[in-house]
Amino acid sequence: MDTKILADLLFPNVTKTPADLDAEFPPRSLPEGAIVSRMAPSPTGFVHLGNLVQGITSERMCHQSGGTLFLRVEDTDAKREVPGAVQVLIESLKHYSIHFDEGATIDGDAGNYGPYRQRQRAHLYHVYAKQLVLQGEAYPCFCTEEELSDIHAKQEAEKANYGYFGKWAVWRDRPLEDIKAALDAGKPWVLRYRSTGSIENKIKFTDLIKGNLELTENDIDHVLLKSDGIPTYHFAHAVDDHLMHTTHVVRGDEWLPTLPFHLQLFRALGFKPPKYLHIGPLMKMDGESKRKLSKRKDPELALTYYRAAGFPVQSVYEYLMTVLNSNFEDWRRANPDAPVDSFKFSYKKMNPAGSLFDAAKLRDVSKNVISRMDVDTVYAEVLDFAKDFDIDLYDHLTADESYAKSILAIGRGGKKPRKDFAVMADVKPYLDFFYDDWFTVTDAYPEGFAKEDIKAALQGFVATYDPADDSGVWFDKIKAVADGLGFASDMKAYKENPSAFKGSVADVSMFLRVAVTGRLNSPDMYSVMQILGRDRVFARINAMIETL
RNA sequence: GGCCCGUUAGUCAAGCGGCUAAGACGUCGCCCUCUCACGGCGAAGGCAUGGGUUCGAUUCCCGUACGGGUCACCA
Numbered sequence: 001m002d003t004k005i006l007a008d009l010l011f012p013n014v015t016k017t018p019a020d021l022d023a024e025f026p027p028r029s030l031p032e033g034a035i036v037s038r039m040a041p042s043p044t045g046f047v048h049l050g051n052l053v054q055g056i057t058s059e060r061m062c063h064q065s066g067g068t069l070f071l072r073v074e075d076t077d078a079k080r081e082v083p084g085a086v087q088v089l090i091e092s093l094k095h096y097s098i099h100f101d102e103g104a105t106i107d108g109d110a111g112n113y114g115p116y117r118q119r120q121r122a123h124l125y126h127v128y129a130k131q132l133v134l135q136g137e138a139y140p141c142f143c144t145e146e147e148l149s150d151i152h153a154k155q156e157a158e159k160a161n162y163g164y165f166g167k168w169a170v171w172r173d174r175p176l177e178d179i180k181a182a183l184d185a186g187k188p189w190v191l192r193y194r195s196t197g198s199i200e201n202k203i204k205f206t207d208l209i210k211g212n213l214e215l216t217e218n219d220i221d222h223v224l225l226k227s228d229g230i231p232t233y234h235f236a237h238a239v240d241d242h243l244m245h246t247t248h249v250v251r252g253d254e255w256l257p258t259l260p261f262h263l264q265l266f267r268a269l270g271f272k273p274p275k276y277l278h279i280g281p282l283m284k285m286d287g288e289s290k291r292k293l294s295k296r297k298d299p300e301l302a303l304t305y306y307r308a309a310g311f312p313v314q315s316v317y318e319y320l321m322t323v324l325n326s327n328f329e330d331w332r333r334a335n336p337d338a339p340v341d342s343f344k345f346s347y348k349k350m351n352p353a354g355s356l357f358d359a360a361k362l363r364d365v366s367k368n369v370i371s372r373m374d375v376d377t378v379y380a381e382v383l384d385f386a387k388d389f390d391i392d393l394y395d396h397l398t399a400d401e402s403y404a405k406s407i408l409a410i411g412r413g414g415k416k417p418r419k420d421f422a423v424m425a426d427v428k429p430y431l432d433f434f435y436d437d438w439f440t441v442t443d444a445y446p447e448g449f450a451k452e453d454i455k456a457a458l459q460g461f462v463a464t465y466d467p468a469d470d471s472g473v474w475f476d477k478i479k480a481v482a483d484g485l486g487f488a489s490d491m492k493a494y495k496e497n498p499s500a501f502k503g504s505v506a507d508v509s510m511f512l513r514v515a516v517t518g519r520l521n522s523p524d525m526y527s528v529m530q531i532l533g534r535d536r537v538f539a540r541i542n543a544m545i546e547t548l
Numbered sequence: 549g550g551c552c553c554g555u556u557a558g559u560c561a562a563g564c565g566g567c568u569a570a571g572a573c574g575u576c577g578c579c580c581u582c583u584c585a586c587g588g589c590g591a592a593g594g595c596a597u598g599g600g601u602u603c604g605a606u607u608c609c610c611g612u613a614c615g616g617g618u619c620a621c622c623a
Contacts, residue, residue, distance in 0.1 A: 042623050077622055145621080152620095161550055162619055190621050199551080216551055226621040233623050257552055257618040280554075281616075322572085326561050329572060351561080353554045354616065361560060361573050371586085411585075418585050430585095475582075491581060509582035521584040 003136045006176060009183065010140060010191070011130040014123075018131055018270070021124065025113055025243045034067035037248045038241070039098065042074040045082030047092045048301040049282055049357070050252060053320055055098045057277065058250045060345035062101075067247070071103030072240060073117045076230050086117075092303050096313055113244040118236050125231045128239050128269055129191055129224060137268045138224055140189040141171040142182045163220040165195065172221060191225035195264065203260055208277045210253070210352045218261040234262060242271040253278040253354075277347055280354035282323075310385045310424030312373075314340075315366035322365060325349040336372055363422040371417040375409045378421075382408070385424035393428050396435050406531050407431045410523045418523065433517040434531065441543050442518045446510045449503060455548040456485055457508045458515055458541050467534045471526040482508045515544040 028036065037058040041051050062069040071090070075081055090106050102111025109116050132138035141164070143151075151168050155161065160168075171179075172194060182189070197217035205213045224235040231239070241249060255262075256278055266273040282301075306316050317340065321328045324345070331343050370378065379397070386394035397404040408431075411418030420430050432438040446454075460481035469477070479489035482505040488494035494504040513522055516537055522528055529537045 040623090044623090074623065080622065141621095143621095148620085156549090159549070188621090210553070213553080220619085223621050228621080230621090232621070236623095252617090253553065254617055255623090259552095278553090283616075323560070326572085329560095333572095349562095351554095355561090356559060358559050358573070364573055367585095416586050420585055478582080504582090506582050513583065519584095523584070525582065 002176070003134050006139075006179065007130050007133040009180065010133055011126055014126050014130045016127045018127060021127055021243060025245070027245050028068060030068065031066050033065055035061045035065040035248050036068045036070075036244070036246050037062050037250060038070045038072050038103070038244065038246055039093070039100075040072045040074050040237075040240075041089060042077065043081050043085035043089055045085035045088055047089055047303045049303070049320070050301070051093075052096055052098075052303065052316070053282065053324065054250050054252065054279060055093060055096070056317070056320055057279065057324060057345075057347065057350070058248070059098050060341075061248060061250070061347060063099075063341070064345060068101045069099070070111060070113070070244065071100045071105075071116065072244070073104045074233065074236065076118050076226075076233065076236055078119070078228070078230070096303070096317060118240070119230060121236075121240070122229055122231075124243065125225065125235060125239050126229070129231075129235075132193070132224070132268060133191070135268070137194050138191050139172060139174075139194055140179060140183075141169075141192045141221075141223075142179075142187045142189045143171065161199070164192065164222075165220045169221045188227040190223045190227050192221040193224050193261075193265065193268070195219050195221050195261075197260065197264060203263065205259065205263070207256075208248075208275055208347055209280075209350045210256075210278055213256075215256070215260050218258075218264055220261070222258075222261055234258060234265060237262060238265040238269055238271060241274055242266075242269065246274050248277060249274045250277045250279065253280055277350075279350065280352060283354045283356045307385075308389060310389070310426070311362070311366055311422075312369060312381050312424070315362070315369045318369055319362045319365040321345075322361070323355055332368075366422045367419040370421045371412075371419045373412075375405050375412055378408050378412070379405050382424050382427050386427075390425070390428060396438075403434075403531070407434050410527045410531075420523075433519065433522070434528075436536070439540070440518050441540070441547070442514060446507060446514060446520075449507065449511075451548045453485055453487075453502060454511045455545055457481055457487075457511050458545050458548075460484060461508075461512060462538055462541055465529075465534070465537070467530065474526050474529075478508055478512070479505050512541070515541045 030036070039051070039055045039058055041047070059069050061067070071093070073086055073089070075086070086104065087106055090104065093100075102113065102116075103109070104116040115121055129138060143164075147170075148164070151164070151170075152162055155163075155168065169192075171192070195218055197219045199216050199219050201217040202214050203217055205215055207213055222234060223232050225231055237249075240246075259276070259278075263273055265271075303316075318328070318332070321340065321343070325343075327349060328343055335342070370381070373381065379401070383394060383397060386397065408427075411420075421427055461478065464477045464481070465474075481487075482489045485508075486502045487508055488501040488504040491504060491506065494501055498504075509525060510520070513525055514520065516522075516525070516528060516532065518540075532540075
């Protein structure tokens with residue numbers, strides 16, 4: 001068959017050649033060893049953990065090597081696209097500190113290798129499509145959906161392998177007249193790759209994460225161009241990553257089965273294939289068994305889930321970092337205050353297998369991240385969460401900013417900071433008693449004590465409390481009250497002979513705690529009282545005395 | 549079903565032919581001049597399995613089992 005005739009028939013308007021495009025998109029001038037990679041999500045309106053895992057990996061590799069990271073929107077499937085999804089995508093990636101050097105932005109494209117939205121690149125793909133037809137390595141196929149499912153059904157019946165290949169590839173070797181006739185009849189067509197591979201052959205391949213792999217050659221005549229003229233992922237991947245000079249492709253390992261086809265394509269097109277990093281999936285426990293996190297079943301896959309739960313961005317980022325490079329944890333312990341990007345990320349540390357998503361671990365990481373934040377940062381984080389998810393909390397915290405901050409400052413800073421919050425939703429139950437309208441007097445007194453003693457202890461405290469005292473003096477006074485009532489002021493003495501006392505200074509402190517905070521647990525009472533102020537402390541203590 | 553990937557404690561994981569097989573989370577215990585939150589100390593718990601190769605295998609090879617992925621005009 002004369003491929004020239006066919007090529008012109010199929011792509012009459014394509015005049016450019018691959019050489020023209022190579023001239024249009026010359027290599028970037030980057031230092032030796034610089035990595036160029038991309039994030040290439042499809043705009044489904046749903047940004048998930050997997051996107052982020054892949055994004056962080058690409059981002060670190062590019063920027064640590066002095067290279068370039070770009071964002072390419074894979075919007076080849078018009079059917080699935082959700083309106084406004086591109087914006088959501090760009091904004092949440094930015095939110096999670098994935099910074100792009102070029103690519104799609106909310107306002108349009110930035111960079112010299114665009115367009116960065118695939119649907120706008122149709123003319124580029126067609127140049128290569130025509131080239132493949134010319135080389136006899138692609139052909140049109142006019143099968144309808146029904147015909148294809150018939151083929152599939154027959155294959156099932158015959159227990160043959162599925163797919164459009166060999167004798168099943170009914171349009172593969174049709175004479176030109178048939179094609180012309182179909183074209184003239186206005187039948188829709190797709191462009192298929194003419195595979196010369198065989199499943200009898202194996203190809204060797206080295207993945208940067210998985211290591212040496214042996215894969216079966218591809219013998220399927222995959223679709224290159226859909227009937228709307230827009231490429232499939234495979235074809236777009238080859239063309240785009242060539243023209244954009246991608247050096248490393250990071251993607252999920254669900255792509256491994258189609259990798260042989262991709263390699264075939266790069267060869268057919270005369271492209272140098274990039275290095276690949278195939279990441280194992282994030283899994284979760286589902287009853288007894290593990291399975292890949294699925295976006296239909298698992299809300300925790302969506303980034304928005306973490307925001308609603310009150311995890312700071314930094315927490316999710318650091319958790320994912322520990323999953324990607326487990327030595328990150330050790331590094332973080334040794335460098336508690338260093339910015340995350342001073343950590344030396346290495347793809348060599350990445351696990352070839354999938355990992356189970358560990359919510360408990362996320363919480364732990366998050367506690368540490370939050371405990372390292374300064375007051376202003378925590379305050380901002382809480383507000384950011386509260387304004388969308390707990391407006392009542394937001395109103396309380398903003399009513400008196402410095403008061404709120406003084407609460408959040410308790411136990412913050414220093415070598416052993418408090419770790420009360422894993423998520424911002426933990427904040428309200430932690431500090432509600434600082435607000436009078438949230439505070440409730442409790443009658444759940446510590447058990448095992450005479451009411452008279454509790455009352456006397458509270459009165460004794462009120463008689464001597466002075467907010468000007470430092471914590472040492474403050475506590476000495478409480479000890480004095482304890483002693484006066486037959487409670488041990490010395491914990492050691494108490495432990496050696498508990499029956500010699502009515503209780504200890506710990507119990508006296510508990511009386512105060514219950515009176516002042518309405519609960520059994522609280523941060524350090526000295527700090528609490530300092531923040532509450534003398535009048536409110538006394539009011540609460542007196543209110544409790546009334547009930548005794 | 550075909551093809552492919554994977555398998556170190558409940559989980560995340562170091563390890564890369566010779567180690568009493570790190571560490572972290574979780575769990576449990578003890579300690580810590582006021583509880584909690586921290587912090588400290590300690591405990592339980594592991595190389596899926598059968599064959600090789602080797603003086604020696606968690607580490608290399610093959611099989612089995614189990615887990616996962618993929619077989620679209622979706623990415």
